[in-house]
Each structure stands twice: as C-alpha cells, then as structure tokens.
Amino acid sequence: xxTLKPLFHSATLLFLLAGLARSSALHGAHAAQPNTLxxxxxxxxxxxxFDGQTLQGWRLYKQPTPPAEGWRVENGELRxxxxxxxxxxxxxxxxxxxxxxxxxxxxxxxxxxxKYLVSEERQSAPGHEYQMIxxxxxxxxxxxxxxxxxxxxxxxxxxxxxxxRPPGQWNQSRIRVKGQLVEHWLNGAKVLEYELESxxxxxxxxxxxFKDSPGxxxxxxxxxxxxxxxxxxxxxxxxxxxxxx
Numbered sequence: 195x196x197t198l199k200p201l202f203h204s205a206t207l208l209f210l211l212a213g214l215a216r217s218s219a220l221h222g223a224h225a226a227q228p229n230t231l232x233x234x235x236x237x238x239x240x241x242x243x244f245d246g247q248t249l250q251g252w253r254l255y256k257q258p259t260p261p262a263e264g265w266r267v268e269n270g271e272l273r274x275x276x277x278x279x280x281x282x283x284x285x286x287x288x289x290x291x292x293x294x295x296x297x298x299x300x301x302x303x304x305x306x307x308x309k310y311l312v313s314e315e316r317q318s319a320p321g322h323e324y325q326m327i328x329x330x331x332x333x334x335x336x337x338x339x340x341x342x343x344x345x346x347x348x349x350x351x352x353x354x355x356x357x358x359r360p361p362g363q364w365n366q367s368r369i370r371v372k373g374q375l376v377e378h379w380l381n382g383a384k385v386l387e388y389e390l391e392s393x394x395x396x397x398x399x400x401x402x403x404f405k406d407s408p409g410x411x412x413x414x415x416x417x418x419x420x421x422x423x424x425x426x427x428x429x430x431x432x433x434x435x436x437x438x439x
Contacts, residue, residue: 228270228430235433243285243294243418243432246270255282255419256314264422271299274306276426282320284312284417291437294369294418299428302361303331306427307347309419310369311412319407321419323347324369324378326427328361340402344380348402349395352378352385372437374413 229246264280312321325347339351368379378386
C-alpha cells in the first residue's frame with residue numbers, strides 16, 4: 195500500500211488541477227470584456243458611449259464632425275495624444291438626469307477632465323468639470339484642492355481622503371446627476387456631493403473663474419465632454435444610464 199500512496203496523491207492532484215483549469219476557463223468566458231455591457235447592466239439601462247473601436251457618437255465641440263487629429267482609438271482605449279491639439283469632444287446625445295461611469299489614465303504631470311451639463315451656447319465655461327490631474331506634480335493642482343482630482347473644478351473640493359491612484363494607473367470615476375443633487379465618485383468612494391443652484395454652490399461659483407459666465411451652475415440638458423488639455427490621457431469603459439428625475 196505504501197507504493198500506491200504517491201500514485202494516489204498524484205492522480206488526485208492532477209484531478210484537482212484539471213478542475214481548477216476548467217473553472218478558470220469558464221470564469222474567463224463569462225468575465226466582462228472592456229467596453230462591453232453585462233446582461234445586468236443592459237437590464238439596468240446602461241449604454242456604452244465608447245465602443246472601443248471607433249469615435250462613433252462623438253464630435254468636436256461646436257462642430258458636426260469628429261476630430262481630425264489629437265485623438266486616437268487604440269487597444270480598446272480612446273486616447274488623447276500628448277502635444278497634438280485636437281479640440282474638446284462631446285457626445286452626440288444630450289442628458290439631463292444620469293449616471294456616468296468611466297475609467298481613465300493620465301501621464302505623470304498630466305491634466306484632463308470630463309465635463310457635464312454642457313452648453314454649446316456659452317462663449318466660455320461650457321460645463322461643470324470633474325477634474326482629472328496629477329495632484330502631486332501638475333502646477334494647477336498645486337494651486338489648491340478645488341483643482342485636484344475629482345473636484346468640481348475651481349468651485350468645490352473633493353474629500354481630502356479620496357482614494358486616488360497615481361498617474362500611470364487606471365482610475366474609475368462616476369458622476370451622478372438626479373434632480374438638483376450631483377455626486378462625484380472615485381474608485382468606489384463618494385468624494386463630493388452638492389446641490390445645484392443652492393446658496394452654497396452659488397457663493398462658490400461667485401468666487402471662481404466662472405463667476406462672470408451666464409447660466410453656469412444651472413441644470414440643463416447637455417452632452418458629455420472629454421477635454422483637450424494637450425496632455426496624454428486615456429479613456430475606456432465609458433458608460434451612461436439615464437435616470438428618472
């Protein structure tokens with residue numbers, strides 16, 4: 195019997211390893227791929243804003259065409275190229291009450307942002323900006339917490355304990371607008387909440403660079419904007435679902 199034990203153990207180990215391999219393959223087959231929606235997301239009303247292959251559904255701000263340069267789709271990512279000015283881009287569709295999620299990557303000392311409640315009628319300050327920036331190295335972030343990652347740019351700061359991942363790593367963000375309430379999320383944590391047109395927000399706008407921008411801070415139906423700050427940035431898994439007001 196002693197000579198059979200090693201054979202028994204080897205056969206058992208091979209059986210377990212084969213089972214693990216089958217389980218891993220099955221799990222992989224059901225794992226969500228980038229820029230796709232799961233069945234549960236579809237049932238919840240989520241839609242893709244980026245298909246991972248084209249710029250379909252996006253156009254230049256105040257122009258009917260997509261960018262000719264500065265933006266590129268590569269490896270399932272929507273990339274803003276460093277040093278190549280392409281212009282801000284917006285979605286073809288407009289939204290009022292919604293939940294938006296996306297993943298983003300910036301280079302060291304990089305800067306970018308996602309804007310919402312966007313108007314193409316303003317000469318400047320098209321919308322509220324969810325800031326995405328190298329908090330430690332970009333000069334704008336060093337000017338104060340209202341210009342750091344996940345801030346309502348230049349208006350309201352995020353939580354000081356926000357779970358930011360450093361440049362060169364992927365972050366996941368979320369914006370939720372329902373009624374007059376707006377939320378900014380970062381890597382699973384709510385880091386900012388504010389009420390549109392409230393006295394506190396109006397006062398904060400009055401102390402910002404947007405104080406002379408008519409209509410800024412009011413709720414409107416508008417597209418989503420990805421900004422061009424001339425730095426390298428990458429986006430993927432951009433998803434949105436409209437909410438009942």
